[in-house]
Structure formats: structure tokens, C-alpha cells
Amino acid sequence: xxxxxxxxxDLLARGDLIIAPGVYDGYSARLVEAAGxxxxxxxxxxxxxxxxxxDDIGVMGLAENLGHCRNIARSISIPLTADAxxxxxxxxxxxxxxxxxxxxxxAGINIEDQVHPKRCGHMPGKEVVPLEEMVKKIEAACLxxxxxxxxxxxxxxxxxxxxxxxxxxxxxAYVAAGADMxxxxxxxxxxxxxxxxxxxxAPVTINMGFGIRSRPTTPTIPLPTLAKIGVRRISLPRMLPxxxxxxxxxxxxxxxxxxxxxxPADRPDLAVGIDDIMKLMGYDExxxxxxxxxxxxxxxxxxxxxx
Numbered sequence: 001x002x003x004x005x006x007x008x009x010d011l012l013a014r015g016d017l018i019i020a021p022g023v024y025d026g027y028s029a030r031l032v033e034a035a036g037x038x039x040x041x042x043x044x045x046x047x048x049x050x051x052x053x054x055d056d057i058g059v060m061g062l063a064e065n066l067g068h069c070r071n072i073a074r075s076i077s078i079p080l081t082a083d084a085x086x087x088x089x090x091x092x093x094x095x096x097x098x099x100x101x102x103x104x105x106x107a108g109i110n111i112e113d114q115v116h117p118k119r120c121g122h123m124p125g126k127e128v129v130p131l132e133e134m135v136k137k138i139e140a141a142c143l144x145x146x147x148x149x150x151x152x153x154x155x156x157x158x159x160x161x162x163x164x165x166x167x168x169x170x171x172x173a174y175v176a177a178g179a180d181m182x183x184x185x186x187x188x189x190x191x192x193x194x195x196x197x198x199x200x201x202a203p204v205t206i207n208m209g210f211g212i213r214s215r216p217t218t219p220t221i222p223l224p225t226l227a228k229i230g231v232r233r234i235s236l237p238r239m240l241p242x243x244x245x246x247x248x249x250x251x252x253x254x255x256x257x258x259x260x261x262x263x264p265a266d267r268p269d270l271a272v273g274i275d276d277i278m279k280l281m282g283y284d285e286x287x288x289x290x291x292x293x294x295x296x297x298x299x300x301x302x303x304x305x306x307x
Contacts, residue, residue, distance in 0.1 A: 005149035008079035008107035011038055012181075012203055017227040021211075022237030024050050024068075026075045028244070030280050033076045039107070040076070042069050043237035044083035045120050050241065058117025062088045062097060070104035079107035081151065083237075086116045090133075091140035098144035098152070108151025110183055111141055113158065113170065122186050122209070122217045126157050131170050135177045142178035153205065154179035160186050168199045175202045181233070183207070186217050193221075194229045203232035211236040 002010070011018050020039045023029040024046035032040045045056035047068055052060055062084075069082045082101055087094030094111060101109045112118060113134040115127040128134075134154070141152045154174040158167040171182050182200045185207055187193050197204045206226060207218060214220045215238075226234060251270045258265045278284070290299065 003147055003149055004073070004079040004105060004107040005102075005147050005151060008039060008081065008151055009149050011079070012232060017223060017231065018233040019223070020081070020205075020233055020235045021240060022046060022235060023072060023080070024241060026072065027280070028240045029072045029076045029080070030282075031240070033078050034280060037078065039079045039081070041235045041237065042072060042080065042082045043241065044085055045237060046241040047083075056120040058085065058119065060085075062100070066100050066104060069101065069106060073105040080105075081108045081110070081153065082106045084109040084111055086114055086118050086129075087111045087137055087141070089116065091136040094137045095140040095144040098141045098150070099146075102145055102147065102150050106150075108153055108180070109141075110153045110155045111137055112155035112183075112185070113137075122215070126160055128156070128158050128161050131173055134170070135173050138174055138177040138179050151180045152178065153181040153183050155183035155185055157185050159184055159188060159192065164192055164195060168195065171196060171200050175200055181205055188217070189219065190221055190225065190229070193226070193231065197230040204230070205233035205235060206231050208234050208236055209238045210242055211239040213242075 018039060019037060020041040021028075021032045021037055022043035023032055023040045024043055029040060044060070044065065047065060048054060048056045048060045051064065051068060054060075065082070065084070069080070073080045073082075084097055084101060087097045097111075098109065113128045113131075115129055119126050134156075138152060138154055145152070154171075156167060156170050156174070158170050162170075167184060171184070174182065179202060181203045182196065183205045184193070184196050187196070187206060193204075193206060208220065209215045209218060211234075223234060247270070251267075254265050254267055254270055290302070294302075
């Protein structure tokens with residue numbers, strides 16, 4: 001059976017535009033797979049926000065991110081790439097980071113050229129490390145992997161700091177160092193993206209943020225346009241967290257109104273049923289496994305003698 005990394009490589013080789021919704025927990029990951037998407041990507045910002053309850057300012061460490069990504073990866077069967085921030089230090093740290101994420105079952109990771117501690121790519125105040133340092137990080141990442149299919153995604157935040165010409169210089173150097181994919185975050189225009197694709201010589205992935213609504217940084221560009229330019233993957237890191245926040249806010253507002261009026265609410269438009277949750281999370285499969293592995297006495301204790 002091919003590794004998840006090889007499966008992701010196969011998707012890239014197919015030539016179609018790949019859409020990778022951003023995931024941050026078991027619910028979001030399983031929903032992406034159930035919706036028919038062929039791959040997903042963790043959102044470091046969403047994990048930092050949802051798990052630690054803090055902004056994406058480089059506070060989340062390797063162990064916290066790695067453990068969470070491992071759990072997400074083993075909950076789905078589609079290839080998952082992870083956001084590994086700056087690699088958590090110098091090239092030696094990157095070497096260890098790659099080994100850990102590969103062992104965790106990921107298909108590949110982003111490593112960015114921001115100064116550590118990093119910031120969300122769409123926040124002001126970013127700084128980038130010297131080009132030579134990032135080149136060494138990419139070399140370390142490529143050296144560390146045991147499976148050559150494991151994808152090293154070189155993310156650059158240089159557009160906001162150094163402009164397009166320096167960004168193109170960095171991209172060429174990163175590809176020459178062994179990067180498998182280029183991720184220019186906070187791309188400012190369709191023209192910038194086209195120049196990056198033309199210069200990279202490697203697949204390019206673009207962050208389209210919310211996907212279904214605009215934002216003040218990267219403009220919302222039609223997917224067919226991005227495909228025509230030559231972009232190979234689109235990530236949507238903010239779409240599902242934003243949708244979940246809106247859904248939870250509306251449910252809480254409904255509950256507050258129910259408390260005020262004393263009238264019970266029945267709002268299937270605001271919440272799925274328990275059967276939907278059980279189907280999404282594979283309860284039937286787990287029940288079948290219990291029947292196979294547990295004794296009659298154990299099953300009787302759990303479900304009664306008629307199970």
C-alpha cells in the first residue's frame with residue numbers, strides 16, 4: 001500500500017488543481033473526507049486558536065502541534081499535510097521536526113522562512129530569516145525524511161517584507177535546495193502569483209483563506225483562473241474554523257432565546273442530529289469491531305444480553 005506521502009505525490013502528478021480544506025480537529029477532518037475531498041491540510045492558526053485559545057503568534061510548540069496533527073491524520077484515510085511553522089528552530093531542529101511528522105503519518109509539512117517566533121502570515125509585523133538560513137533548513141528537511149515521497153513545502157512570507165523580486169530569488173533558491181512545493185503566503189495579486197508560478201519550477205500552493213468570503217489580504221481569485229495560471233494546490237485554512245464559529249454562535253443565540261422565553265427550541269437548521277454525529281465518527285464500524293473482539297460477557301455488560 002502506498003504511503004500517504006506517495007498518495008499526495010500521485011495527486012500532484014495527476015495535474016488537476018487540488019483543493020485542500022484546512023482542518024483542525026477530528027470533526028473537521030472527517031467532514032472534509034466525507035465531502036469527497038482527496039486531501040486536507042492542517043491549519044496552524046486554527047489549532048493554536050482552538051486548542052490553546054490564543055492567537056497564532058508562535059507560542060504553540062512542536063509537541064502540542066505534532067500530537068494534535070497525529071490524531072487528525074489517523075482519523076482519516078486521505079493524505080494530510082501539516083503546518084510545522086518555522087520547524088521550531090535552526091536546521092537541526094528542522095531535521096528532528098521532519099522525522100517526527102513523518103513518523104506521525106503526515107504526507108508532508110510546511111516550513112516557513114519567518115523569524116521564530118513566527119506570526120500568522122496575514123498579520124502585520126512579520127520578519128524573515130536570511131535566505132541562506134532557510135536554504136539550510138530545506139536541506140535539513142530533505143535529509144531527514146526516510147520516505148523520499150514525504151513532501152517538503154517551503155513557505156515564504158517574503159512578499160510582505162521584501163517584495164516580489166526578493167521573493168522570486170528566495171523561491172528559486174528553495175527549489176534548488178530540494179523543496180518539493182512552494183507556498184508564497186499572503187500573495188497580493190493574480191500577477192504576483194503568476195510570476196511565482198513561472199519562476200518556481202516546482203508546484204505552487206496558494207492560501208485562499210476563507211474560500212467562500214473575501215478578506216483584506218490575498219484577493220479572492222476564481223479557482224479556474226488559478227488553475228489556468230498554473231497553481232497546483234489551493235488551501236483553505238480559515239474556511240471551516242470560520243464556519244464553525246458562525247454555527248456555534250447562532251446555536252448559542254438560539255439557546256439564550258430559549259432560556260429567555262422558556263419555549264423549547266427544535267432547530268435542525270442549527271444542529272445536526274446524534275445519528276449524523278455517529279455516522280460521521282464511525283460508530284457503526286466501532287460497534288462491529290467490538291462484536292468481533294469482545295467476549296459475549298463483555299458485550300452483555302455494555303449493551304445487554306440481547307445485543
